[in-house]
Amino acid sequence: MSFKNQNKYCILRTAKRELYRLSSGPIYLFCMIIAPIFCIWFYSSLMQSGLPKDMPIAVVDMDNSTSSRQLIRTLDAFEQTQVKMCCQSFPEARQAMQRGKVYGIFYLPRNFAVKAASGKQPQISFYINDSYLMAGSLLFKDMETVSVLASASVFQATGYAKGMTEKQILGQIQPIVLDIHPVGNPWLNYPTYLNTVLLPGTLEMFIFLVTVFSIGSEMKFNTSCLWLRMNNNSLPKALIGKLFPQTIIFTLVGFMISSVLFGYNSVPLQCGWLPMLIAMFFMVMASQCIGILIISLVPTLRLALCGCCLFGILAFSLTGFTFPVQSMYSIFRVLAYSFPLRYYYLIYVDQALNGRAMMYSWNYYIYLTFFFLIPFLVGKKLKYLLLHFKYIP
Numbered sequence: 001m002s003f004k005n006q007n008k009y010c011i012l013r014t015a016k017r018e019l020y021r022l023s024s025g026p027i028y029l030f031c032m033i034i035a036p037i038f039c040i041w042f043y044s045s046l047m048q049s050g051l052p053k054d055m056p057i058a059v060v061d062m063d064n065s066t067s068s069r070q071l072i073r074t075l076d077a078f079e080q081t082q083v084k085m086c087c088q089s090f091p092e093a094r095q096a097m098q099r100g101k102v103y104g105i106f107y108l109p110r111n112f113a114v115k116a117a118s119g120k121q122p123q124i125s126f127y128i129n130d131s132y133l134m135a136g137s138l139l140f141k142d143m144e145t146v147s148v149l150a151s152a153s154v155f156q157a158t159g160y161a162k163g164m165t166e167k168q169i170l171g172q173i174q175p176i177v178l179d180i181h182p183v184g185n186p187w188l189n190y191p192t193y194l195n196t197v198l199l200p201g202t203l204e205m206f207i208f209l210v211t212v213f214s215i216g217s218e219m220k221f222n223t224s225c226l227w228l229r230m231n232n233n234s235l236p237k238a239l240i241g242k243l244f245p246q247t248i249i250f251t252l253v254g255f256m257i258s259s260v261l262f263g264y265n266s267v268p269l270q271c272g273w274l275p276m277l278i279a280m281f282f283m284v285m286a287s288q289c290i291g292i293l294i295i296s297l298v299p300t301l302r303l304a305l306c307g308c309c310l311f312g313i314l315a316f317s318l319t320g321f322t323f324p325v326q327s328m329y330s331i332f333r334v335l336a337y338s339f340p341l342r343y344y345y346l347i348y349v350d351q352a353l354n355g356r357a358m359m360y361s362w363n364y365y366i367y368l369t370f371f372f373l374i375p376f377l378v379g380k381k382l383k384y385l386l387l388h389f390k391y392i393p
Contacts, residue, residue: 010230010234014240015245017227021214022249031213036253036256039198044191052080052138054079055104056101056103058085058087058101059087060087060092061108062112072086072106080138083106097129103128103132105126184268184354194321195261197345199257203250203284204315204341205309205315206250207246208291210246211288212305214246215291216301217301228386236379247288250284270355271352275347275351276348276352282365282369285372289371289372289375292374292378292382295382337367347361
């Protein structure tokens, strides 16, 4: 048998062994198939409507005038706001918000209409429960818009009384007209903003865990020497044979995530399927290399798995889709570029949302391939651990 065929036989035999381990361990089935599919269903159904709608608020109308009731009807007509309670006092509304029945309170004082008509600047108050960040920010926007509309309505009535023309009134109400065009996500759709990073990020964390567990369990149960002997003590062949089945499975799951996002959920895909599928495949392999790095630095299985969870959770915060990387502290800015998810996100923005030519995103693909060098950098240490590490329970 030639040397090339012998290497091929070793890798195939190791891959067959790994397939048996994957099929016989329930934890592999859960982390590689069941949990990712559940996350796909959960996030897709959770944000199926796009933006949260009809979030409940309480209204305290101490004026009870025609103007105040019209203002409340206007607020209730907003798509994201629902006037669920009309309270007689502020303490009653506050108790409802403390119990979680409403997310905000809209307060209109006594003599609101009279003061508005006489130009005495009545004060409208609204209170937001910012413990619910998304609900609080959206309701704050609606209540602020209604307050501005009320102010504009009062100024319009006062202006007509003073003999001003409509053009003069509009010039003072809104001297600068804004023409807003959100790029990439004009519907302000939350699945387009969140699911496209949450689902690949969750898959990335599962890849960390499975890679670390599959290698760490070899050391824990003293089978690592046998694993290496099957490959003539060649660590590259041993890693290729072990990770190849996992790569195939995780890549197929990643393609399933892409099909749900860009197919079923109709997330914008300006570039076509190929760039995003390549990015997903590169992210899967890069995440496996990160797993190899973690188990090489922390050979104790339970500590390595904790490190995977910590590193995977940090990816959601430091990727840049919720807070711009350029505005982070320098140490976090550097750390952000150590996550494969960061480059996948940049490719998604460039290719899928903005539809830029692939030549403008090639560097992100190259950066993902830099992670493939990790096994070569830590290979010597990992091989020593596989041969000599004694697991301490």
